[in-house]
Amino acid sequence: MRKFASIISVICHPIFIPTLAVALFFYLFPDFYQKPIVYAKILATAILTIFIPIVFLFIMKSIKLISSFKLPTYNERKLPLLFFLMIDLIVINYIFDIYNYKHLFYFFWALLFSGIICFLGLLFKFKISLHTLGLSSLSFFMIYLSHNFELRLSFYISALLLGTGIVSSMRLYLKAHTFAEVLIGVLLGLATQLIIPLFYIYKM
Numbered sequence: 001m002r003k004f005a006s007i008i009s010v011i012c013h014p015i016f017i018p019t020l021a022v023a024l025f026f027y028l029f030p031d032f033y034q035k036p037i038v039y040a041k042i043l044a045t046a047i048l049t050i051f052i053p054i055v056f057l058f059i060m061k062s063i064k065l066i067s068s069f070k071l072p073t074y075n076e077r078k079l080p081l082l083f084f085l086m087i088d089l090i091v092i093n094y095i096f097d098i099y100n101y102k103h104l105f106y107f108f109w110a111l112l113f114s115g116i117i118c119f120l121g122l123l124f125k126f127k128i129s130l131h132t133l134g135l136s137s138l139s140f141f142m143i144y145l146s147h148n149f150e151l152r153l154s155f156y157i158s159a160l161l162l163g164t165g166i167v168s169s170m171r172l173y174l175k176a177h178t179f180a181e182v183l184i185g186v187l188l189g190l191a192t193q194l195i196i197p198l199f200y201i202y203k204m
Contacts, residue, residue, distance in 0.1 A: 001173070002173070004170075005170040005173050005174050008167060008170045009167070009174065009176070012131060012135060012163060013131070013134075014131055015053055017111075017134035017137065017138050018049040018091070019042065019050055022041060022045045024156070025103065025104055025145070026038045026041070026042065028145065028149075028153075041095060041096070044095050048087050049084075049088075052087065053083065053087065056080070056083055057069055057080060065079065066080075070176070072176075074127060077122055078119065078122055082119065084115060085112060085115045085116065096108060103148070106144075106197045107141050107193065109196045110137060110192040110193045110195070111137060111192070113192050117188060117192075118188075126181065128184050128185050128188060129168075129171055129177045129181050129182045129184075131171055132164060132167060132171065132185035132189065133185040133186070133188055133189045134189065135167055136164050136186040136187075136190050139157060139160040139161050139189070140189065140190045142156050142160060143157055144193060144194075
């Protein structure tokens, strides 16, 4: 069971969530954008949010700034999280602008906001679950798209919500987080994906 829980944690790692969100978005709206642009955006997102962070973690491991890729301690999580926030800002400023890709712009701004809260939590010795945060963010992003465009995305939403529940259970089973850390990860993902679009809608 422990091995299964570890595999689930790797497959559903938060590092994959941004690229998955981008790929799903373009899959749902194939006629809105030209294919070369779509491929370029997905590739750029994958490079920035998957490959570069992995290289960064390997460098940190090699110079012994972290003891494990699981980042078990509060201090070990701080620098990688700050690095991801920097990457997120690059994506927002150079990959998905608000005029042509506003829904993805909202998604990444919500991730940035939730990441800042997670970092502040580390300062107070509270390790919010990034696994549940990532999946709940993607779940509500699908709900938001379903509502905004009147799409039937029940299968995707159900699968993501089920995945969030399974991953939450696995993180608790592995004792990687407390129940409060897992629950706040879920709620934070949902809340930020709701608040950020509303903020821009009413601001504009």
